[in-house]
Amino acid sequence: MGADHNRPAPPTPPGVRRVLVATVVPLFVITVIAAVVLWPRDGGPEVDGGSPVPRYHGTVTRVVTEECPPQPETPEGGGPGVADGPCGTVTVRVEQGPDAGRQVETPVPTGPGAPTVAVDDRIVLVKLTDPADPTASAYNIAEHQRGAPLIWLAVVFALAIVAFGRWRGVAALAGLAATFAILLTFVLPGIGAGGSPLPIAVVGSALIMFVVLYLTHGVTAQTSVAVLGTLGSLVLTGLLGTLATAATHLTGYGSEDATTLSMFRGDVDLHGLLLAGIIIGSLGVLDDVTVTQAATVTELAHANPGLSRLQLYRAATRVGRAHIASTVNTIVLAYAGASLPLLLLLTADSRPVTEILTSEFLAQEIVRSAVATLGLIAAVPLTTGLAAVVTAAGRTAAGPTAAGPTAGHGAAPRTRPTGGGDVPAARTHGGGRRTADRDLALEALGGGRAAEGFPDDHAPTHPPAGRPHREGGTETAW
Numbered sequence: 001m002g003a004d005h006n007r008p009a010p011p012t013p014p015g016v017r018r019v020l021v022a023t024v025v026p027l028f029v030i031t032v033i034a035a036v037v038l039w040p041r042d043g044g045p046e047v048d049g050g051s052p053v054p055r056y057h058g059t060v061t062r063v064v065t066e067e068c069p070p071q072p073e074t075p076e077g078g079g080p081g082v083a084d085g086p087c088g089t090v091t092v093r094v095e096q097g098p099d100a101g102r103q104v105e106t107p108v109p110t111g112p113g114a115p116t117v118a119v120d121d122r123i124v125l126v127k128l129t130d131p132a133d134p135t136a137s138a139y140n141i142a143e144h145q146r147g148a149p150l151i152w153l154a155v156v157f158a159l160a161i162v163a164f165g166r167w168r169g170v171a172a173l174a175g176l177a178a179t180f181a182i183l184l185t186f187v188l189p190g191i192g193a194g195g196s197p198l199p200i201a202v203v204g205s206a207l208i209m210f211v212v213l214y215l216t217h218g219v220t221a222q223t224s225v226a227v228l229g230t231l232g233s234l235v236l237t238g239l240l241g242t243l244a245t246a247a248t249h250l251t252g253y254g255s256e257d258a259t260t261l262s263m264f265r266g267d268v269d270l271h272g273l274l275l276a277g278i279i280i281g282s283l284g285v286l287d288d289v290t291v292t293q294a295a296t297v298t299e300l301a302h303a304n305p306g307l308s309r310l311q312l313y314r315a316a317t318r319v320g321r322a323h324i325a326s327t328v329n330t331i332v333l334a335y336a337g338a339s340l341p342l343l344l345l346l347t348a349d350s351r352p353v354t355e356i357l358t359s360e361f362l363a364q365e366i367v368r369s370a371v372a373t374l375g376l377i378a379a380v381p382l383t384t385g386l387a388a389v390v391t392a393a394g395r396t397a398a399g400p401t402a403a404g405p406t407a408g409h410g411a412a413p414r415t416r417p418t419g420g421g422d423v424p425a426a427r428t429h430g431g432g433r434r435t436a437d438r439d440l441a442l443e444a445l446g447g448g449r450a451a452e453g454f455p456d457d458h459a460p461t462h463p464p465a466g467r468p469h470r471e472g473g474t475e476t477a478w
Contacts, residue, residue, distance in 0.1 A: 016393050020224045027231065031206045035186060038200055040193040054097065054127040057145060058104075060117050062091035065108060086110065090117055090141060092125060106139045115143055122148075168216065175212035182207050183280075191276065194267045201276030202238055205283045206231060213287065222294045225390055229290040229383025234279060237286075237375030241278045244367045250274060254361035255342075274364060282372040285327060289376060290383040293320050297387035309392035313384055320380035327376060332369050339365055 065088035088108045094100055106125070109115050117123060122145040130136040161169040187204040191197045209230050217223045252258055252270030261268060296316040300307060307315070336343065342365075346356055356362060 013393075016221060016390055020221055020390070024224050024227060027206075027228075028210055031203060031210065034199070034203045035207055038190055038195060038203055039186060040189040040195065055142065056094055056096040056099075056125045056127065058092040058094045058096075058123055058125045060090055060119055060121045060123060061093050061103065063108070063117060063119060064088045064090075092123065092139065092141070094125065094139075097127070104139050106141050109141045115141060117141060117144075171216045175216045178211045178215065179208050182211070187276075187280070191268060191273065192265065197269055197272035197276035198238065198242070198279075201279045202234065205234055205279055208283060209234070209287065213291070217291060221390055222298050222387070223291075225294040225297075225387045226287070226290040226383060228386055229293070229379055230283075230286050232382050233286050233290070233375050233379035234283065236378050237282050237371060238275065238279055240374050241275045241367070241371045244371050245271065245275060245364075248363055248367060250360065250364050250367060252364075254364040278368050278371055281368070282375050285331060285372070285376055286379050289320070289323060289327065289379050292323060293380060293383040294387045296320075297384060297391050301391045309388045312391060313388040316384045316387070317380065320384060324377055324380060328373050331372050331376070335365055335369050 065086050068087035086108050087110075089105045090108055091103055091105055094102050094104055104125075109117065115123070124142045124145055125139045126142045128138050128140060158173055161172055163169070165172060182204055186207070187200055190200040190204075209227060213223055213227055213230070217226070250271065252272075252274040253262065254274075258270050258273070262270060293316060296319045297312050300312055300315050342361060346362065349356055357366070
């Protein structure tokens with residue numbers, strides 16, 4: 001999650017580190033204590049789902065299709081019809097269970113969602129026993145085996161991340177494993193045991209945030225700023241979600257999954273579960289935005305040490321606006337993609353559009369998108385402001401030597417003779433990269449050198465001595 005910036009950040013002064021440690025460590029301790037208090041002590045109420053149907057793996061060896069027999073006349077007086085196809089038999093070699101190694105015949109799967117099978121397909125069989133005669137049993141095809149394709153997909157996924165991200169990719173995979181571990185051992189069991197979904201989701205998301213961000217991006221001041229921005233935005237998202245769901249009177253029963261869950265787990269708070277889903281769903285996007293904003297401020301300060309705290313904030317906020325503009329559409333499309341069958345169902349609804357939009361199952365999707373977007377927007381100024389304060393404080397504490405030459409401290413540009421007279425020599429920085437290349441980047445961020453009144457081709461690298469730098473620009477010395 002988040003952006004990656006391989007260039008190491010300048011060392012953070014001890015005073016700034018102490019302030020960050022004094023802020024982040026207590027929050028982490030509080031999160032751990034809250035997780036211990038909320039940790040599920042048992043598995044929740046037992047759910048009587050009946051005895052499970054035996055399932056065995058098998059391989060299709062033969063498929064025979066035939067014409068479906070005619071159906072008997074219906075009671076309404078309709079004539080005989082033909083059964084919905086396909087019809088026929090499938091021969092399967094059983095690979096597990098008491099009949100392992102035997103060839104058994106099953107009917108061709110029919111009905112909505114039935115798998116389409118062919119020879120050599122690896123499938124899953126269910127063994128059905130006649131309640132009246134326990135000795136009589138029959139096999140049916142339930143679905144395809146998906147274990148091997150999923151494993152290969154996971155391997156390709158991991159190799160691609162490691163090949164591109166190298167050690168950072170390995171850290172990202174470790175963070176992903178930690179995310180699933182927290183969800184499967186704390187969040188889901190805690191809600192399933194009857195706990196309040198909202199505090200469990202907030203604490204679980206905070207745990208994921210601490211582990212993933214520091215594991216993936218390192219224990220740095222930049223990461224600590226992203227952690228504080230993400231945590232503040234998560235709390236704000238939870239408050240906004242509570243207010244929005246209360247104002248719209250959402251109950252959490254807006255989907256078929258929630259209604260089915262209420263039948264098996266009547267003690268689960270579906271309204272709180274809706275809020276928990278909003279918070280957990282917002283975490284991934286929040287991480288991306290906060291890490292990017294913290295990194296942007298750090299890179300701007302590294303590129304132009306002469307920028308003031310306000311200039312850093314303004315320049316990084318312009319980057320954040322562009323990021324938000326694209327991310328908002330990402331959030332809406334993510335929710336729309338997850339609810340595509342529901343949206344298609346709504347197109348066939350004959351009710352007025354206003355009535356459809358205000359219905360429970362669509363209103364909750366609107367609330368999800370709106371609340372997640374508001375939390376995302378709040379993350380930009382919050383994280384950018386924190387990063388500007390920390391970066392400026394670090395630069396001030398380190399002094400102009402550590403920060404590099406700034407306006408009023410640098411020497412006048414040197415000149416070198418050319419065929420057309422003396423032209424300011426290009427100052428170099430780390431590895432001989434020309435200052436003109438950086439000026440183009442700063443021009444895009446700060447509004448151009450023309451704003452300072454200099455011609456484009458001969459703009460000085462440093463402002464004249466004694467002349468205050470104009471607020472809002474990013475044309476200070478490198």
